[in-house]
Amino acid sequence: MIAVCAGWECLDTEDRNIEAFTYSMTHNDENGYWAGFKAAQRVLEKHVEPWTEEDIRSVWWHRVSGE
Structure with a gap:
């Protein structure tokens, strides 16, 4: 980015x-920002645990009770 962004x-x-994202969107991902973002997202998705019934009930209870 040093070569394409003064300062x-x-x-x-x-x-x-913000600058890297903007450059990526306007230059067909020339700097690989979006590709890197998607790769990181795929790795992080492996660590996301699905909600259990208990989790759902807990959230519902807090919304209903106003806590």
Whole structure:
């Protein structure tokens, strides 16, 4: 990104993320931002546990009781 974004080294983490995302969307993912995001998402999805009936009942109870 240093080669395509003037002032890259002066940006904070959030601004770098926004700049990399914008560049990716306007340049057919030339920098691999979207590909990296999807790869990370696939890995993280392996660690997501499905909701149990107990979880669902707990959420429902909190909404109904106002807690």
